[in-house]
Amino acid sequence: MPDHANWLVGVLPQHAEVTRLERLGPSLVRVERKAAPPAIIGVISTDPVRMDDCEELLGGSPRPDFILNIPKSAKWLGDVIDTLEAQGLSWGKMYDLYRALNFENDVSDYRNPGLSFIERLFQQHRNVDHLERVSDQVYRLHRGKGEPVVVALTDAYEVTADAVRSAYGLLAPFDVLLKNTPYGRISTQGSAAAAELGIEICDQSSIFTRLRNDGAGDH
Incomplete structure (x- = not known):
């Protein structure tokens, strides 16, 4: 041992x-x-x-x-x-x-304070009935209206194409890649890479809108 x-x-x-x-x-x-x-x-x-x-x-x-x-x-x-x-x-x-x-x-x-914050953010959304932990980096959010949404987390300061593809390679399948820090940005190249992979990128603000709406990528 x-x-x-x-x-x-x-x-x-x-x-x-x-x-x-x-x-x-x-x-x-x-x-x-x-x-x-x-x-x-x-x-x-x-x-x-x-x-x-x-x-x-x-x-x-x-x-x-x-x-x-x-x-x-x-x-x-x-x-x-x-x-x-x-x-x-x-x-x-x-x-x-x-x-x-x-x-x-x-x-x-x-x-972990970062994960506690993200889980509280999900749980406080009016359309989320409950969250299911797939792992410490991926959540399946069961919604009152709409199909479940699978959300993966990235700590990347700048969500580049490489960051998106790396996260996809490690954590797929998922519907949404969530930038779980308020700092930095989502690059144009990162958004394009996400579109090619059939996923979306959200920040902590836009994830609220995404969880209200049905999306083509929902599982």
Whole structure:
């Protein structure tokens, strides 16, 4: 079994709030902090993250408060996210773990702020009955009027043709590519690439109109 705990013990002392690390096993680390209770971190390294990848950590003792997946670009499948959150655990990559250790008294309460914002945006739309997490980067939005709309997220500052094609290659099938940052822009070339692929690009403003209306790309 890969020793992911050893890797985390090697990098986490850089965190300003961490005072002591204890390796509890090949995939489990106890983290002591300056001003907050200790946290148990489970560590995996896979892409995408499936339920099977977490079962050993969930079935062991002690159970982790947070499950860290090392590859920063890896996808978390929706059923994994739903299960972990239903069981009161948090999850994410190193960015998320650093934030959780900084800002959460109980690390298991942490939720990625960017995804929480996007999910709240979807849930507050009058025509969205409920959202289904396909992954942490793709949502299927079930609507009161109209067919479901599958929305993929991009963090690209400028949504270029390359950004569109890269997102499509990683996340397709989807109907809409959502630029989930208010900064930057959607380029003319990006819009043209999206049209060639049969998808749409929206920003956080235009997605509201898109979710009200039926579109040719709906699944």
